[in-house]
Amino acid sequence: MRHILVFAKTPYAKTPYDQWLAGSGIVPVVVTAREYAESYSHLPHVHAFDAYDTNQLVEKTALRLAREFAVEAVFARAEADVVRAAQLRELLGLPGQHTASALAFRDKVVMKDHLADGPVDVPAYRRLDSAYTALEFVVEHGYPVVIKPVSESGSLGAAIIRDEAELDAYLASPWRGTSEIEVFVPGQMYHVDGLVADGEVVFVHPFRYLNDCLSFRSNDWVANLPLTRQDPEYDRLVKAARAVLAELPTPPHTAFHAEFWITPDDRLVFCEIASRTGGGMISALVRQAFGMDLDKAWLYAECGLTPTPATHGYRPAGALCIPPQNGVLERLPTAAEQPECVREVMVTGRAGQEFHGGVKSGLFLAGYVVGGDSEEEVAANLERVAGWFSDTSRWRPAPSSGGIA
Structure with a gap:
């Protein structure tokens, strides 16, 4: 055995x-x-x-x-x-992946050190070792800046600092851990997910976010929508992901989840990459849209087994993650009530449970994969399901909150 x-x-x-x-x-x-x-x-x-x-x-x-x-x-x-x-x-x-590789995919400063002189644009950054570093960085680059932990996921602990008052507030109660500071990059955020097996990229596809990774801060939903091959950003995002993997000490077998911005002036800028499958409902979305279970295929590669092939061609689909509100959940929508476009559901809470809003972008109360006949229909269905969930779930104030959820 x-x-x-x-x-x-x-x-x-x-x-x-x-x-x-x-x-x-x-x-x-x-x-x-x-x-x-x-x-x-x-x-x-x-x-x-x-x-x-x-x-x-x-x-x-x-x-x-x-x-x-x-x-x-x-x-x-x-x-x-x-x-x-x-x-x-x-x-x-x-x-498999050893420590130097893991740190390059986990520590955002080590990661950017590998990529700083490479073919993909990387925003100016520094490891934040003291308040003095933050002050010097702001003098050099101006506002806004972003301060975030070097090794957290799901935008946990990330702060956008737009002026001196916000910097003072951050410095008065900083993230308790090692952080980095970088210039704020405006624009649409995309992610590219895929699989490396035997040193080759065997699956890769770009997606765009509807809302964004920080939507959970306002207890709002975030969604993921695959780009079509005809999308003008498709090829440049795939090329950028491959270039990043080539610059990093990428292990022979790994799933990956990379994020990029495309700015209003049409620059493609690197955000970060992880040597794992994406959070939220991304794995379920890839399985429903492309017939490939990234986690299973990655496991097979690590075990020396032949990764299972995709079970079907592309089917339009999107993923939706809905964070909890502040308060006690009184009622969750039932499966019998859900719109017919829903293909897969994951619920992580139950009626009677108290919540304190969104915690990070990859954590959710309810996750849905929805389908449609086209990308436009899928995008509309994502908003439709988000609205349906909001209308059919019920909340009441928590005993300790004294407010309205």
Whole structure:
């Protein structure tokens, strides 16, 4: 019997590793967060932890299990696990992404250091080691600037600083961790998602955001819509993603999620890239639109198996993530009520649960993949489903809030 160690910071319904590996002779040994433990409880080897992201017993247990089961590979699809998985592979001499590569895809300053003199435009940036650095950067580049953690995902902790008053407010209560400062880039944001297997880009496709990555700040929805091959930005975004992967120490097998702006003066500017699948409903969208399960294909590549091919050609689709409001959720819309354009649903909350608004762009209360006969119809259906959800869900103020949700 062969074994693979899996860092599983996802519910089983999203990543059924045993089903994916059925018939391969490979058994997953799962390390997961406490909240997902029950969903994996039918598997023979599951170890769950509280405070999963920062609990260093995760690493200790993973090392013990990797040695005990003589695992052949380590798989990790969550941003929090990228470095810990790479360090474990390196320690045990296992194939896959090692630490230097993981840091280049995880630390936004290391990432931009690799790309600064390359073929893709990178905004001016600096590692933010003190308030003095922020002040010097503003003198050199002016406002607005963006300050964000170097290693968070989903726009968590990102702040747009437009003037001195906003800088003072930030400095009075800064992000508690290592950050970077960079010039603010205006424009439409796009993302490019894909898969590298055996050192080759075997799938790549660009998408545009409807609303943007910071919509969760106002408890508003964000959506993803694939570009058609006829879109004037399609080729330049694919070319930019390939160029970024070529400049970075890209591992032989990885999913990737890259973000770019196209500015009002038509410059394509790099934002960031991650060596993992995109958050939110992006994996579900790729599966519905292109017939490819990026997570499953990536897992196969890491295990030395042939990635499963796409099951169908392109079908127009889009993904929608709706964050919670502030208050207690009284009612969720039911499946029987949902518009006929909905193809896939993921709900992460329940009636009676108290929420405190959006936390980060990749986390949501309800996620939908919707279809249509054309990209224009899909875009309209995304707005339609967002409006339907708002109209049919019900909230009441939380006992402690004293306000209206």
